Every structure is written in C-alpha cells, then in structure tokens.
Amino acid sequence: MQMFRFALAPLVLATCLLPATPAAASDPFSTGSLPVPANRIVGLWSAVVEVGPCNGAPGNRILATINYHSGGTLSETNAMPISGIPNMQGVPGNNQRGPGMGTWKFNPRLGKYTLDIRFNWYVNGVYHGYQAIHREDVLLSADGKTLAGPVHATRYFADGSKYADFCGYETATRL
Numbered sequence: 001m002q003m004f005r006f007a008l009a010p011l012v013l014a015t016c017l018l019p020a021t022p023a024a025a026s027d028p029f030s031t032g033s034l035p036v037p038a039n040r041i042v043g044l045w046s047a048v049v050e051v052g053p054c055n056g057a058p059g060n061r062i063l064a065t066i067n068y069h070s071g072g073t074l075s076e077t078n079a080m081p082i083s084g085i086p087n088m089q090g091v092p093g094n095n096q097r098g099p100g101m102g103t104w105k106f107n108p109r110l111g112k113y114t115l116d117i118r119f120n121w122y123v124n125g126v127y128h129g130y131q132a133i134h135r136e137d138v139l140l141s142a143d144g145k146t147l148a149g150p151v152h153a154t155r156y157f158a159d160g161s162k163y164a165d166f167c168g169y170e171t172a173t174r175l
Contacts, residue, residue: 033070038106040144041068041113044175051151051168058168060089066172068104076100076117084122089155089164093123097131113138113149121155129157135170147172 033039045066050058063079077099088095102117115135121128131153138149153166 037108037111039070040140041104041106041147042070043068045147045172046175047147047170047172049151049168049170051153051166054152054165054167060166060168064100065175072103072105074100074102074104074115074117076102076119089166091121091123091128091163094125095128096122096125098122100133102133111139112136113140113147127158129155129159129163131155145174147174 028034033042045068047062047064047066049062049064051060051062052058064076065078066074066076068074078097080097082096084094084096086094098120100117100119102115104116105114106112107114113135115133115138117133117135118130120130133151133153135149135151138147140147148171149169151166151168151170155163155166157163
C-alpha cells in the first residue's frame with residue numbers, strides 16, 4: 001500500500017504542473033471551479049436590462065456588471081449614478097440604490113438557470129426599502145458567451161409592503 005501511494009505522487013504532481021490549455025482552463029487547478037455544467041455561468045458579465053411596469057412597455061434601460069461565483073452566489077453593480085436619480089420609479093425624492101447580491105441555481109434537466117438578486121434603495125440618503133429580482137428560464141448560449149432571459153422585479157418599502165412590480169428582459173455578454 002505504501003509503495004502504491006509513492007508511485008502516484010509523481011503523477012499527481014506532474015498533473016498539477018501541466019501548462020494551462022483551453023481544455024484545462026476550466027479545471028479546478030486553474031479556476032478553483034469544478035468543470036460541471038452548472039459552473040458554465042461562472043465569471044464576469046456585462047448586462048443590459050430593459051424593464052418597466054408589468055403589462056406595459058419596458059421604459060428603463062439598466063446597465064449592470066454581474067459576477068457569478070462558483071457555488072451559487074453572485075454580486076452585481078450597475079451604472080446608476082451614485083448621486084441618484086430624482087423620482088425614480090415614481091418614488092418622490094432622490095433615489096439611490098446599493099449593490100446587488102444574490103444566488104443562482106442550475107436545472108440540469110432543463111439546462112436553465114434561476115437567479116435571485118436583492119439590493120437596497122435609499123431616498124434622500126435614508127434607507128427606503130429594497131428590490132428583489134427573480135429570474136427563471138435564463139439560458140446560456142452554446143458557446144457560453146451570452147446569457148438571456150426574462151426579469152421580474154418587486155420593489156418594497158422599508159416596512160416590507162410592496163410598492164410595485166416591474167417586468168422585462170435581460171441580455172448579458174461574458175467579459
């Protein structure tokens with residue numbers, strides 16, 4: 001048994017020292033992420049989101065950067081001015097939003113992702129509530145460079161009561 005263990009050591013060491021090739025670029029030694037279908041989403045994405053009131057036309061265009069982490073979490077930031085936007089989504093005052101954080105899941109049977117993101121709203125510098133974004137049926141292109149699907153977002157007041165729902169579509173490109 002001891003002899004078997006020593007015989008494998010050089011093989012394991014040689015495998016760890018192999019130069020990265022395109023096929024090896026997705027292995028745990030170079031990315032820390034297991035090369036499973038779910039992890040195809042892992043990485044940094046530039047997103048364009050078109051949303052508006054549900055049952056209406058999308059009227060807001062949002063640019064965002066989303067980082068999908070191995071293991072099912074994500075972080076998001078957007079191009080909304082740090083100074084805020086007056087009367088955003090019909091809420092009086094200067095509306096500012098914080099960064100988004102969330103989770104993602106992969107359904108291997110359907111080949112689709114589900115995402116949940118949440119971020120805080122501040123009006124005139126005071127916490128005003130949060131927005132929850134739920135996305136189902138998110139598809140990743142065969143080449144792994146485009147991600148797209150419907151968006152459903154709900155904005156809540158600080159007391160947890162619902163303010164409004166928003167619907168739309170997002171397309172993202174891998175950076």
